Amino acid sequence: MNNIFIRPREELKRVFKTEDTRFLIYTGLKVSGISFIINLFIYSALFQVMRLNYAFFKAHGFPDMQDESVFYNYLLSEAADNLTIFFLFHIFLFFIGTYVGWLILRPFRMMGEYCVEALENPNAVFKVDEFSTYKLLIRFSEFFFEYLRESRLKGAISTNSIPPQYSRIHKPIADKIFMLHFGLLLIIIAICSNVFLIENASAIYQNMIELATKTLTSSKEANRFFGHQMFIMDDIVTLSIVLITFSYLALGFHLYEKVSGAAFGIFSTMRSFMKGNYFSRVHLLGYAYLRDYTRKLNKYLDYIENNLVKEKPKG
Numbered sequence: 001m002n003n004i005f006i007r008p009r010e011e012l013k014r015v016f017k018t019e020d021t022r023f024l025i026y027t028g029l030k031v032s033g034i035s036f037i038i039n040l041f042i043y044s045a046l047f048q049v050m051r052l053n054y055a056f057f058k059a060h061g062f063p064d065m066q067d068e069s070v071f072y073n074y075l076l077s078e079a080a081d082n083l084t085i086f087f088l089f090h091i092f093l094f095f096i097g098t099y100v101g102w103l104i105l106r107p108f109r110m111m112g113e114y115c116v117e118a119l120e121n122p123n124a125v126f127k128v129d130e131f132s133t134y135k136l137l138i139r140f141s142e143f144f145f146e147y148l149r150e151s152r153l154k155g156a157i158s159t160n161s162i163p164p165q166y167s168r169i170h171k172p173i174a175d176k177i178f179m180l181h182f183g184l185l186l187i188i189i190a191i192c193s194n195v196f197l198i199e200n201a202s203a204i205y206q207n208m209i210e211l212a213t214k215t216l217t218s219s220k221e222a223n224r225f226f227g228h229q230m231f232i233m234d235d236i237v238t239l240s241i242v243l244i245t246f247s248y249l250a251l252g253f254h255l256y257e258k259v260s261g262a263a264f265g266i267f268s269t270m271r272s273f274m275k276g277n278y279f280s281r282v283h284l285l286g287y288a289y290l291r292d293y294t295r296k297l298n299k300y301l302d303y304i305e306n307n308l309v310k311e312k313p314k315g
Contacts, residue, residue, distance in 0.1 A: 019291060046236065100255070266297065
């Protein structure tokens with residue numbers, strides 16, 4: 001019976017110990033954290049507006065409410081009802097963020113899994129699907145692993161000519177297709193977060209209007225006050241849209257940079273290996289979450305170097 005509870009506990013510990021799963025968790029926290037923090041910031045701005053309105057109500061004979069808590073409870077009643085939805089929404093964003101992290105690491109995972117399979121099966125073929133990201137790395141990996149597979153079948157490895165489109169690349173390049181798909185996903189997340197925030201802000205504002213209509217004797221004065229106050233709500237909504245949108249765009253560039261350099265480093269190692277530098281291995285600094293995958297690649301390259309008869313490169 002104890003084993004039933006111990007095993008999940010060990011699995012949970014393993015999740016937090018491996019660098020790639022920690023990367024997924026951190027990515028999920030970043031995606032949900034942006035919305036969560038900006039929501040709290042906007043709600044604090046709304047709270048200041050509520051304080052201003054409370055002072056207005058007090059100055060105009062707010063009836064039968066000596067305690068501020070009664071006022072705030074009324075205005076926040078709908079927002080409080082949405083509190084569960086608020087947390088569930090950000091938990092959902094967390095899991096969406098982990099999925100984003102999974103997509104980012106997927107090309108490297110595919111490469112590592114193939115290297116493990118190829119060590120056991122010389123006929124294993126590196127399969128690329130149409131939805132693969134990092135076209136430079138994936139397409140060249142397909143070419144590179146096919147070169148190694150054919151070399152193993154021949155029992156010898158020799159230098160190979162590099163296609164011109166790959167030989168002229170000397171620095172990381174932007175993967176426009178990946179950035180487009182990745183950007184669209186983050187924009188959808190930003191839109192959902194904005195809609196959620198605007199709905200809650202509007203609910204609080206509408207409650208203030210309703211409270212003023214029910215309690216203030218001078219309705220014209222109240223209407224004039226709240227009419228002039230609309231620009232504050234518009235500014236808050238605009239600010240939330242700008243903050244969330246630009247924050248998610250910045251997060252997109254941040255996450256892309258977390259792996260784009262590594263993708264180029266792996267590509268450069270493969271290209272160097274094909275040119276005859278059979279000692280070339282992947283050594284990445286600052287990419288701990290990719291280390292497991294690059295180790296598998298390096299192990300495969302060790303096997304190729306140690307078990308195939310190499311021809312000396314010409315020239």
